[in-house]
Amino acid sequence: MQSDRSESASPITSRVQSFTATDTRGKHRIQAELKRLEQEARFLELMNEALVTYAILYSLVLCKITNLIELPSTRIELMGSSMETHLRIDMWPISSALVRAMRLNRVEAVQLRLAPTGLATWERDREELEQLEKMEKASAASKEMLSNVETKPDPLLPVTNGPIIPFWDRWFEGPQESKGCRCWIL
Amino acid sequence: MSVAELKERHAAATETVNALRERLKQKRLSLLDTDGMWILEIFYFIAGYARSQARTPVSFGPTDLVCCRTLQGHTGKVYSLDWTQEKNRIVSASQDGRLIVWNALTSQKIHAIKLPCAWVMTCAFSPTGQSVACGGLDSVCSIFNLNSPMDKDGYSPVSKMLSGHKGYVSSCQYVPDEDTHLITSSGDQTCVLWDITTGLRTSVFGGEFQSGHTADVLSVSINGSNSRMFVSGSCDATARLWDTRVASRAVRTFHGHEGDVNTVRFFPDGNRFGTGSDDGTCRLFDIRTGHQLQVYYQQHGDNDVPHVTSIAFSISGRLLFAGYSNGDCFVWDTLLAKVVLNLGSLQNSHEGRISCLGLSADGSALCTGSWDTNLKIWAFGGHRRVV
Structure with missing residues (x-):
């Protein structure tokens, strides 16, 4: 009987109940959507910050390769609007390495213009950055080797750093060929 | 936002x-330097950088590097040679079963040591020049004191026998400034640091229970700037850097070669080393970063690529001398990765495989040893320009 009674509850009450339930569900949906959007925004901010850092690193390496003169301030132009960016050590994920690289290479800053072309994936970026680091180290080794090699006197080179030591030419003084008997050793 | x-x-x-x-x-x-290159993926870091700095290859005149001595006396293939740190003496090992100590200036033989085992593969002078070491298929490294008199059969008495390797002794080198320690490499896949005084092994590098080479070790080179570090080259196509204080594992393994690494040699500054391989290439590696900095390869018309048997750097490091199995001896400009001379094509050159190379202590002469039984000394005979 009670069940009958409940089933025959006034249509207004049931309508209100269903409306309240719908309203609650809608509220949750909106909150969840907001949370998702906030997370997406946070993620995008992080991604953007990282990409900007990547872009600076790429530009640094390009500057090194092309021997460009670094500009006095770090200026990043995003879609035409100019903004100053200060590199922070805690910038995710590679800014500390970047700052270290900048300090090592005495690069204070670099200008780069963002020009849209194509799409990149994180994995490829990471791989490329590893290669860049490798190239950076190899470039430093090359520079060091060049200066080492060119400053040391070498008696076998036609053009060499001084001083020339007369003793180098001892091979052309006195007997130069031994045609003596070799049977004593056999 | x-x-x-x-x-x-x-x-x-x-x-x-x-x-x-x-x-x-x-x-x-x-x-990229693609001249005569067969693997386009290889980056020529040094050559690229040197070119970007407007460097040009070393240019030799026709009579600049000349053969000024031929040391004749061996009756078998010459396998190994080494210079003393002072004076002008060379020790050579041949498959005629003899070690000969030469006065390189006069071309005269100072000592001739008949070996108990003829199958010698390597020899080395001690830092003081008082003794020589050699090793080969008998798996023993024998030390001879050059001041000891010969016995009645003409043999110099062995002053110490370093036994312990389970395979042939392929290479040996004294620790710089120490007549008491020596490093050997062997076909048993290990390198050993020996205490010559006691005749015992101080350390074994690699082997059964350690992470080392996985095939015969063919060559060793000790870092002149830091004698605790040495590099080894092996038939496993790798070179490995070792610290004598840590025998359990290599400091670093260097990949890149596609054949046996026959020879390794430290660059004069001690921060890099060169390798030569059966794949026909020489390579330059950086010990601090582990990177391959350069590949030295000359395109050959036929498919038969000559093996690199031995290498040596000039004293500044600008030249890399590489001996090949076909009798060529290329002089490479290390900075630009270009062959600037082939000693094998010069007048009075060897008539067989170049098996060993070595530079005099002051860097003024190169000695080459060959399967033609001779050693030759090469020096700069042209007009030097000072910058």
Whole structure:
């Protein structure tokens, strides 16, 4: 009987109940959507910050390769609007390495213009950055080797750093060929 | 900032990174030296950098590097040679079963040591020049004191026998400034640091229970700037850097070769080393970063690529001398990766495989040993210009 009674509850009450339930569900949906959007925004901010850092690193390496003169301030132009960016050590994920690289290479800053072309994936970026680091180290080794090699006197080179030591030419003084008997050793 | 704006910024930044990466790839490609190259993926870091700094290859005149001595006396293939740190003496080992100590200036023989085992593969002078070491298929490294008199059969008495290797002794080198310690490499896949005074092994590098070479070790080279570090080359196509204080595992393994690494030699500054391999290439590696800095390879018309048997650097490191199995001895400009001379094509050159190379202590002469039984000394006979 009670069940009958409940089933025959006034249509207004049931309508209100269903409306309240719908309203609650809608509220949750909106909150969840907001949370998702906030997370997406946070993620995008992080991604953007990282990409900007990547872009600076790429530009640094390009500057090194092309021997460009670094500009006095770090200026990043995003879609035409100019903004100053200060590199922070805690910038995710590679800014500390970047700052270290900048300090090592005495690069204070670099200008780069963002020009849209194509799409990149994180994995490829990471791989490329590893290669860049490798190239950076190899470039430093090359520079060091060049200066080492060119400053040391070498008696076998036609053009060499001084001083020339007369003793180098001892091979052309006195007997130069031994045609003596070799049977004593056999 | 709205999500839409952030997305827009993110897209722009992503595109920028991609564009920069493409530009970078183009730059890197422009640094590639593809002259006579067979693997285009290899980056010529040093050559690219040297060219970007407007460096030009070393230029030798026709009579600049000349053969000024031929040391004749061996009756078998010469396998190994070593210079003393002072004076002008060379020790050579031949498959005639003898070690000969030469006065390189006069071309005269100072000592001739008949070996108990004729199958000798390597020899080395001690830092003081008082003794010589040799090793070979008998798996023993024998030390001879040059001041000891010969016995009635003409043999010099062995002053110490370093036994312990389970395979042939392929290479040996005294620890710089110490007549009491020596490093050997062997076909048993290990290198050993020996205490010559006691005749015992101080350390074994690699082997059954350690992470070392996985095939015969063919060559060792001790770092002149830091004698605790040495490098080894092996039939496993790798070179490995070792610290004598840590025998359990190599400090670093260097990959890149596609054949046996026959020879390794430290660069004069001690921060790099060169290798020579059956794959026909010489390579330059950086010990601090582990990177391969350069490949030295000359394209050959036929498919038969000559093996690199031995290498040596000039005292500045600008020249790399590489001996090949076909009798060539290329002089490479290390900075530009170009062959600037072939000693094998000069007058009075060897008539067989170049098996060993060595530079005098002051860097003024190169000695080459060959299967033609001779050793030759090469020096600069042209007009030197000082900058």
